[in-house]
Amino acid sequence: MKAINVGLLGIGTVGGGTFTVLKRNAEEITRRAGRPIEISIVADRNLDLARQVTGGACKVTDDAFAVVSDPNVDIVVELIGGYGVAKDLVMKAIENGKHVVTANKALLATHGNEIFAAAQKKGVIVAFEAAVAGGIPIIKALREGLSANRIEWVAGIINGTTNFILSEMRDKGLSFADVLKEAQRLGYAEADPTFDVEGVDAAHKLTIMSAIAFGIPMSFDKAHVEGITKLDAIDIKYAEQLGYRIKLLGVTKRTPEGVELRVHPTLIPEKRLIANVEGAMNAVLVKGDAVGATLYYGKGAGAEPTASAVIADLVDVTRLHTSDPEHRVPHLAFQPDAVVDLPILPLAEVQTAYYLRLRVEDKPGVLADITRILADQSISIDAMIQKEPGEGEVQTDIILLTHQTREKNVDAAIAKIEALAAVQGQVTRLRLEELQ
Amino acid sequence: MKAINVGLLGIGTVGGGTFTVLKRNAEEITRRAGRPIEISIVADRNLDLARQVTGGACKVTDDAFAVVSDPNVDIVVELIGGYGVAKDLVMKAIENGKHVVTANKALLATHGNEIFAAAQKKGVIVAFEAAVAGGIPIIKALREGLSANRIEWVAGIINGTTNFILSEMRDKGLSFADVLKEAQRLGYAEADPTFDVEGVDAAHKLTIMSAIAFGIPMSFDKAHVEGITKLDAIDIKYAEQLGYRIKLLGVTKRTPEGVELRVHPTLIPEKRLIANVEGAMNAVLVKGDAVGATLYYGKGAGAEPTASAVIADLVDVTRLHTSDPEHRVPHLAFQPDAVVDLPILPLAEVQTAYYLRLRVEDKPGVLADITRILADQSISIDAMIQKEPGEGEVQTDIILLTHQTREKNVDAAIAKIEALAAVQGQVTRLRLEELQ
Numbered sequence: 003m004k005a006i007n008v009g010l011l012g013i014g015t016v017g018g019g020t021f022t023v024l025k026r027n028a029e030e031i032t033r034r035a036g037r038p039i040e041i042s043i044v045a046d047r048n049l050d051l052a053r054q055v056t057g058g059a060c061k062v063t064d065d066a067f068a069v070v071s072d073p074n075v076d077i078v079v080e081l082i083g084g085y086g087v088a089k090d091l092v093m094k095a096i097e098n099g100k101h102v103v104t105a106n107k108a109l110l111a112t113h114g115n116e117i118f119a120a121a122q123k124k125g126v127i128v129a130f131e132a133a134v135a136g137g138i139p140i141i142k143a144l145r146e147g148l149s150a151n152r153i154e155w156v157a158g159i160i161n162g163t164t165n166f167i168l169s170e171m172r173d174k175g176l177s178f179a180d181v182l183k184e185a186q187r188l189g190y191a192e193a194d195p196t197f198d199v200e201g202v203d204a205a206h207k208l209t210i211m212s213a214i215a216f217g218i219p220m221s222f223d224k225a226h227v228e229g230i231t232k233l234d235a236i237d238i239k240y241a242e243q244l245g246y247r248i249k250l251l252g253v254t255k256r257t258p259e260g261v262e263l264r265v266h267p268t269l270i271p272e273k274r275l276i277a278n279v280e281g282a283m284n285a286v287l288v289k290g291d292a293v294g295a296t297l298y299y300g301k302g303a304g305a306e307p308t309a310s311a312v313i314a315d316l317v318d319v320t321r322l323h324t325s326d327p328e329h330r331v332p333h334l335a336f337q338p339d340a341v342v343d344l345p346i347l348p349l350a351e352v353q354t355a356y357y358l359r360l361r362v363e364d365k366p367g368v369l370a371d372i373t374r375i376l377a378d379q380s381i382s383i384d385a386m387i388q389k390e391p392g393e394g395e396v397q398t399d400i401i402l403l404t405h406q407t408r409e410k411n412v413d414a415a416i417a418k419i420e421a422l423a424a425v426q427g428q429v430t431r432l433r434l435e436e437l438q
Numbered sequence: 439m440k441a442i443n444v445g446l447l448g449i450g451t452v453g454g455g456t457f458t459v460l461k462r463n464a465e466e467i468t469r470r471a472g473r474p475i476e477i478s479i480v481a482d483r484n485l486d487l488a489r490q491v492t493g494g495a496c497k498v499t500d501d502a503f504a505v506v507s508d509p510n511v512d513i514v515v516e517l518i519g520g521y522g523v524a525k526d527l528v529m530k531a532i533e534n535g536k537h538v539v540t541a542n543k544a545l546l547a548t549h550g551n552e553i554f555a556a557a558q559k560k561g562v563i564v565a566f567e568a569a570v571a572g573g574i575p576i577i578k579a580l581r582e583g584l585s586a587n588r589i590e591w592v593a594g595i596i597n598g599t600t601n602f603i604l605s606e607m608r609d610k611g612l613s614f615a616d617v618l619k620e621a622q623r624l625g626y627a628e629a630d631p632t633f634d635v636e637g638v639d640a641a642h643k644l645t646i647m648s649a650i651a652f653g654i655p656m657s658f659d660k661a662h663v664e665g666i667t668k669l670d671a672i673d674i675k676y677a678e679q680l681g682y683r684i685k686l687l688g689v690t691k692r693t694p695e696g697v698e699l700r701v702h703p704t705l706i707p708e709k710r711l712i713a714n715v716e717g718a719m720n721a722v723l724v725k726g727d728a729v730g731a732t733l734y735y736g737k738g739a740g741a742e743p744t745a746s747a748v749i750a751d752l753v754d755v756t757r758l759h760t761s762d763p764e765h766r767v768p769h770l771a772f773q774p775d776a777v778v779d780l781p782i783l784p785l786a787e788v789q790t791a792y793y794l795r796l797r798v799e800d801k802p803g804v805l806a807d808i809t810r811i812l813a814d815q816s817i818s819i820d821a822m823i824q825k826e827p828g829e830g831e832v833q834t835d836i837i838l839l840t841h842q843t844r845e846k847n848v849d850a851a852i853a854k855i856e857a858l859a860a861v862q863g864q865v866t867r868l869r870l871e872e873l874q
Contacts, residue, residue, distance in 0.1 A: 019728075023586055023587075023727075023728045024586075026588075026727075027586060027587065027588050027727070027728070030587075030588050031585065031586060032776075033653055033772045033773060033776035034585045034653075034768070034771060034772055034773070034776075035585070036764060036765070036768075036773045131583075136729075137726075137728070137729035137730065137732065138729075138732055139578075139579050139582070139583025139584065139732075142575075142578060142579070142582060142583045143575050143578070143579070143583070146575070146578060146750065146753070146754065147567075147575025147578045147579070147750055148575065148746065148750065149467065149470045149471070149749070149750050149753040149754075150459055150460075150463060150467060150745065150746045150747075150748075150749030150750050150752075150753070151459075151463065151466075151746055152462075152463050152466050217469055217470075275711050275714060275715070275735060278711060278714065279711070290573075290746060291459075291462075291463070291742075292455075292459045292463070292573070292742040292743065292745055292746040292749075293572075293573035293574075293736060293737065293742070293743045293746035293747075294573065294736065294737050294742075294743060295736065296573065296574055296575075296734070296735060296736035296737075297733070297734070297735035297736065298732070298733070298734060298735075299711060299732060299733035299734075299735070300729060300730065300731065300732035300733065301729065301730050301732075306727075306728040306729070306730075307728065307729045307730060309586065309728055310584065310586045310587055310726060310728040310729035311586075311729075312586075313585070313586030313728075314582065314583055314584065314585045314586050316586075317582070317585040317586070318582065318585075321765050321766070321767065322761070322765065324761070324762065324765050325758070325760070325761035325762075325765060326760065326761075328472060329472070329757050329758065329760050329761060330757070331757065332470070332472075335470060336469045336470055337469060337470070337472045340468075340469035340470075
C-alpha cells in the first residue's frame, strides 16, 4: 500500500528519536498501520545536522514553510517548540489541509483553542500525545480509555527534572540549590531551568489534561503555578516523619463551584504508588466515577520515549484520516459544540489539606494561641509534631497537618499566626493531597 | 443525532454496572461520542432481575438469540461468560453484521482466532477492553498507545483474587488455605476458586495481551499455567528478607527462539512499583524498545470498573463503525495478513532467574555438594541465606537466588540435589523477574 508522507519540522532530540524509531521499527509499524509511514522531508535551521541524522534517506531543507506547503506531505510533525514560528507553521499547515502531530505543550496550552478551532473548520487532525508525559499514552487514556467516566480529578508528576531534584533532595538530604547544580551537570536540568523548576512546564501539561478531562477550553492563564525553588530540605524530612513524600504535583479537580487548576509542591501519603515514583519518571493518577483511581507511569521525556508518542499519533492519523471528521476522536475529548467554559477556581477558594511549619519560642501559651487562631478559621488539626528545642536553643519547630479547609481560611490564619510575638519569621505552608 | 442501539446479553454484575453507568453518565458520554448510546434491549435468563435493573427503561427478554438477530440492534454486548452459548451468540451476532463488545476473556483466549476471522470477513468490530484488567485501558495502550514500539515483554498482576490472597498472606503471615477461606467469606474469592487460584483466569488474560503485543494468534493451549495453591507462607517471608515480594505474574516475552507465555508465582524486587500493588488491584508493566517500561494500574474487576471498559468500547465502536474496516484498529493490533505464528517456547527452554529453598542436614560438605551441582549445570548464584538450625534441630533451610539460566538446567540440578542424602524432601522452586 502507498506510504503516508510525513514532513518533519525540527531534527533535534525528539526529531532525531522519531527518525530513528520510525526507521528501526518500520516493519513492525507497517504491520500495525497497514501502510508504511515515511518521513519524506525534514526541515531544520541546522542543515548539516539534518543531513547527518537522515543520512540521505529523505530531502532536507532549512525552509520549514516549504514543508507545510509541500503537496506531497500528508502529515506535518512539529517539533520546533515555543509559541513563535511553531504557531505560524502549525496554523499554515492546517490552512493547507495537513494533519498535524505536535509535542508542543507550551503552544497548545496557550494557543490550543485557536489551533483546534482552525483544525475543526478545516477537517484535519491535530494530535498531541507527546505533549504530556512523554511516552505514557495518557492523552489516549483520558480521551478514549476512560470515556465512560465522569472524571473527578487528575493528579500528575509531569515534570521529570523537578521529580529528579526532589528525589535527590530526599535521598541525600541536600538543598534545592545544590541538587540543581548536580542535575545541570548530569544533563537532567537545563542551563536556564526556570520553566521546569518554577512549575511552568508542568502547568502547560496540566492545562491540556484538564481541558480533555472536563471538556473545557485551555485555561493556562488561570492556573496557579508554584515551583520547587523555595522548598526547604527540612520540610521533606518532617513530611517523611509524618508518613508523606513531597512531589511537584499538577492537580486539576472538578468541584461544584468550578475547576481547580494548580501546580505546587504537595505532600502525598507514602503508601500511594505515585508517592514512590522516583528520579526523572512521570506518573499520572486519574480518578473516574466508574473506574475509580487508575495510574499511568513511564518515562516523561527523552528522545525515544517522546518519539514513541509522536509515532503512535502518526499511526492513529494514518488510520483515521480517511474517516469523516465527525467520527474521529474530538481534539478536546468532547464534541466541539459540547465543550463548556466552566470557571477556573481562584486559589483562595480551593479546598485541600495543609502542612504548616512554624518557628516559635518555647514557652507556655504559644500552642494555645496558635490552635485558637486555627479553630477561629474553622481549621481542624489532623496531626502535629512539636520538636524539643535544640541544645541551648529557646526556639523550636511546630509542624501541623490540617484536615480539608479552604485556602483563604489558611491565608487568614497564617497572617494572624505570623503576627504573634512568639512566632519567628514566616509560616511555611505546603498543600497535602490524599489522592484516594 | 440518532442514538446507537445496544443489545445487552446478561444483566449480572457487569451488565448491571454497564446499565447504571450508561444511564448516570449519559450526558457526559454523549458529549464525547457525538450521539447517545442507548441500551434498547436486555436478555437474561432471570427476567425478574432484568426488569428490576432496567426499571422499564428498555425491552427485556429471556431469548438472547432474539437480541443478536434484532434489526434495531447496532452493537451486541456479550456479558454472559464461558465458552458455550456465549460463543454461539457472538458468532451469530457477527454473522448478522452486528459489532460486538465482550468482557469474555475465556472465550477470546480459546476461540479468539475463529471469532476475529469471522469478524474480519464480515467487516464488523469485536472490542474487548473489558476482557483484561477490568477498567484499566491496557488493550488500548498496547494496540494503539505503544504502536511505535517493538514490544519486548508484558508482565502483569491480572487476577485480583490471587493478589488479595498473596497480600493477606504476607501482611498476616497466614497460610494460603486460611486466607482463601477469609477471601471467600468477604466475597473476594468464589465458592469454586479454581479458575482464579490455579492461574487459569490470569492465563486467559495473558494470552490476549501476548497476541496483541507480538501480533501472534491466541495460544492459550501452549501457556504454562501455575497458580498459588502450593505457595508456602515461609517463602513469602524468605523472599522478603532478600528484598523481594511474591506476586502471581503473567509474563509474556519475545525471545529469538520464540515467545514465552507463562503464569506463576514470581519474586519481584520490592523497589519496583508493581511489587507494591496490594489487595485486589491489577497492574500491567509493558516494556517497549522506544518507550522503555510503562505501568498501568487500577481496579481489575467489579461492576463499574469493568463497565468503564465496556462503555469505552461502545464509544469507540460508535465512532469507528462508519469508517471503512481497513482503517480501523486491527483486532490483534496488527493487520490480519501481518499476524505471524511465532512458536511458543516450552517451559524447559524459558530463561529466567530462580529462588530455590532446600531443607538440609547441618553438616560439613552439604553446601559444597549443592554448589557443585549448580555449577555443573552452569547455574550461578546471586544470593544465599543459610539459616542457623532451630534449637534442638539438626536440619536447616538454605535459600538460593540464581542468575538467569534455563529452566531445564534448573530441572536437572534439582533432580540431582534431591538425590543427595543430606537433602530432605523436595526442593521448592520459584521464578524471579527483575522487570527492568
